[in-house]
Amino acid sequence: MIELDEATLVARARDRDPAAFELLVRRYQRRIYTLCLRMLNGATGDAEDVAQETFVTAWRRLPELQHDAAFSSWLYRTATNRCLTLLQRRKPTTDLDEDELGLTTDDDPARAAGNSAAMRALSAALRRLPAQQRACWLLREVHGRSYQEIAELVGTTPTAVRGRIARARAELAEVMEPWR
Structure with missing residues (x-):
């Protein structure tokens, strides 16, 4: 299978190709979730919700994106802004742990x-x-x-x-x- 570059995937997703958008989600879902998890102090439920909302927003607003190469920054900006908004509303108190941060365990x-x-x-x-x-x-x-x-x-x-x-x-x- 040929690996498509991001700009091609974004262009296809903008044309409402669900398979292309799915590939973009797979490419970024872990990174966006991890950013949200860390910004929200390890609140897994909130991080999952914000990450999901970020991708739903991306699907809805993708036709507005001016430059295909800006997708990554746009996605990070959306997730960051949603996290900051949530943090302004309330203050999560859960701690991060090694598994949530993706660190390996030691023998x-x-x-x-x-x-x-x-x-x-x-x-x-x-x-x-x-x-x-x-x-x-x-x-x-x-x-x-x-x-x-x-x-x-x-x-x-x-x-x-x-x-x-x-x-x-x-x-x-x-x-x-x-x-x-």
């Missing part, structure tokens, strides 16, 4: 216990970050987005993004110092 019980404690500390530290700061940090450090793209996703400037990420890194480094 060494002492090391596994240390990793578990570190993950709890990281989860708590991420939860304390302001939502915009957490979004910028996750988009950069976990999802590898550029400062410019993050700025476009969260509606600010690259300079503001750099500042938010620097503050998040400083706070997280302080909390994670015992695990270095």
Whole structure:
């Protein structure tokens, strides 16, 4: 089977080809869900709902997309904005765990216990970050987005993004110092 590039899939999905859209969903569903899960402090139900709403919105609004190559950024922006809106309405309190973050388990019980404690500390530290700061940090450090793209996703400037990420890194480094 021939692997289609993203622009071709987007163009076909815009023409209402459900098979093309399904391939796009498969390509991005794990990444979008993981972003939502982390932004929403490990609230799996909320992350699933936001990820699903993101793809439903994408299907409905795909004909409005001007550039096929912008699909990925558009999808991330939609998910990020939905998460930020949800966080403004209420404050989830669940912790992230190693499985939800996609980390592998360790056969060494002492090391596994240390990793578990570190993950709890990281989860708590991420939860304390302001939502915009957490979004910028996750988009950069976990999802590898550029400062410019993050700025476009969260509606600010690259300079503001750099500042938010620097503050998040400083706070997280302080909390994670015992695990270095």
